[in-house]
Amino acid sequence: MQAIDPLSVIYKSVGSEGPYYQLVEAFYQGVEKDPLLRPLYPEDLGPGKKHLAQFLIQRTGGATTYSDERGHPRMRGRHMPFKIGQAERDAWVTNMEAALESVPEFQAHKATLKEFFASFATFMINQPG
Numbered sequence: 001m002q003a004i005d006p007l008s009v010i011y012k013s014v015g016s017e018g019p020y021y022q023l024v025e026a027f028y029q030g031v032e033k034d035p036l037l038r039p040l041y042p043e044d045l046g047p048g049k050k051h052l053a054q055f056l057i058q059r060t061g062g063a064t065t066y067s068d069e070r071g072h073p074r075m076r077g078r079h080m081p082f083k084i085g086q087a088e089r090d091a092w093v094t095n096m097e098a099a100l101e102s103v104p105e106f107q108a109h110k111a112t113l114k115e116f117f118a119s120f121a122t123f124m125i126n127q128p129g
């Protein structure tokens, strides 16, 4: 028996890409107001929004546009240029958890997604303190 990855069934339940873009929009609204996170992001937030939505769609069992266009995710490597310590990690998770609350389609998957975001964000830490 192969264990089922609980993330990979979420896309089907959500049903379309729209809610992912809503989630990312809500998350980035938080980033724009966050004094710790905003300086880490480029002036133009558009491309990052699209990449995050496509990554999450792919990771939860939807279209593989992210890897088709960007190659292997290499998320830790892609985050190396940004100083991510515990405080930045916590701010990211707080913003994403707030964003999750705002999209009805994700309510049934909140526990799984929160666990994923929390552990993935910890994995992105690349600076002490």
Ligand code: HEM
Pocket (backbone or CB within 6 Å): 037, 040, 041, 042, 044, 045, 047, 048, 049, 051, 052, 055, 070, 075, 078, 079, 082, 084, 088, 089, 090, 092, 093, 116, 117, 120, 121, 122, 124, 125
């Ligand atoms: C731990 C705190 C984190 C910080 C401070 C952070 C910060 C950033 C920044 C500054 C960018 C560049 C955005 C741009 O170029 O427009 C980025 C890109 C990205 N981040 Fe994060 N991130 C964090 C955690 C995460 C987590 C947990 C995920 C996924 C669950 C994630 C997924 C992505 C994706 C998919 C991209 C786009 C990569 C690409 O260029 O293809 N990040 N992040």
